[in-house]
Amino acid sequence: MIEFTPDQFNALFGEAIKAGGETMEKLGQATGLFVQHKLRENAFCRKIMTPETVTERECQRSLTEDSLEYVDDIEPDSVAMRINWRGEPDKTWIMGKRYSIRFHTISSDTFQKTESELRAYRMPLTKVIEQNIVRDIQEAEDLSFMDHVKAALFLATRHQYNKLVERGVYSTTKNFADETELANFLFTQNKIYQASPWAAAIPTSALNRARGYHTNVLFSDQTEFNRIVLREVVKVCAARQMKAKCFLMHEYDYADTVAWSVNEAGLEVTSEIVKDGYKYTTIGGFTYVTTVRDNPKLVMPGQIFCFPSPQFLGRFLILDNTKFFIDRRGRFISMEAWEEIGAGFGNILGVACVLLKGAELTIPVQFQDPLDALTGAGSLRIINDHTRTSIPVPV
């Protein structure tokens, strides 16, 4: 990778603007690599699902539009059986399952400036690019990732609920027909606890929160991040026949580690925390990713997401790595960066989220009646305020 110091970069930038042509192309390439490097450092989705580069030849052309898709396999389930020495096993004709990942472009705005105004910059121009172009692209990447994650939370909860109904754990019908049924289930494990529309608060005596075995959206009774919270959420993966790998939270909640005492961290680590803070890359054997960004569509304080290993989750594909374009017309300089990426979850069942007490989460929902007919869609705001049993509001 070509590395530049800020001074070198500013000099190259000035030279390129004056000379144009090949120097401008060189600058574009160098900046493209810089943007890629910063994205690897900053976008949290890239730490949860490691990006893989794919080429056009590995993709399929879409039949209906001018675009490419990547078709990935899902490993089939099968069962072994015990047979006696004269017996023979059942015959199964195998059929593969696949899912497709569609690509889209993420582009920054086209930033415009005159050469004269650019002279007023004493700070490294790499910072300007980082604060505008890199930040915009990483925000869009993470937003797209979190859209999938939040959709997965609803679908995975529905899946597990239906599985438990079929297994006879719950003696009710399949699916959630509306927001009241979903909220009833999350708060009481009884989706018909009260009739729709949600009218009365649930008394504390009736609370029986769905746990990791039952749902992928959990309500914790803890107000701060600690290992009890972590235990609750990583159990979701264990209950879905996979192993949790990493969790994602806001830096706001990670700050709780500063106040971890002997009870949470033991004598040795606590004494380290007092001096240097928590400095390990794992908690309870699980890696963690934090973000400091204040965007309610990404991760809000009080939300802790948990993900299994990428092989149980899906793929993050890069068809075209970040490219940077800079152009000068007369006095005016314009620059922009873009990339072609696609992300897909082959298996949504292990994605989980625990809400600390008082926190809230908005997830997209698509309700169905017991016969799978669609009965309403939108988003549902769920608040873990269960001691006062607040009412979830569809938004």
Place this chain on the structure above:
Amino acid sequence: MGYDDRKTTSLVRLNSKISAVNLMHLDYSGAAVPEGRFIKEDAQGRAVLAGAADFFAYLNFLDTVHGSVKASTKDNFDASAPTLEHGTGGLSGIVGSGLPIGIAQSEWDPATVPALGDVVAIGASARPRAYNPPGGGAPIPINRPWFGTVYRISQGIVWFVFNSNGVVRSA
């Protein structure tokens, strides 16, 4: 006169270079928006179909079924599970400022057959709808905004000069 669907052009025809077209990025709202329909922004800046009384409208350049517009999350282990859709690239609204646009006649509101010189307003399902100009035989209703004028009809394509800012006929 028929729309020749063997052609490999998009449904919305632009008689200008793409670099000369002002395209506005609009988020996908989850609602289907076909190509060539008039759209507007809702309170969250997402693309929704425009109504006949709206004074400002974009023209939708890309159908919402495209993969670059939306992505889906599915439960791959349960065929009966619904699909949840969310925006990726969003939609591109064409901002009209005297821009020539051609749309196949089959896509127009069938209530009236477009004729040269007609004004273009927002019809049923946000399709373009032709009315006679003010002073014409059956003129556009009073206070109904219109967004352009039909200047060419050939090979089943109705061309009009599109302006995003609506003009109304005063009483």
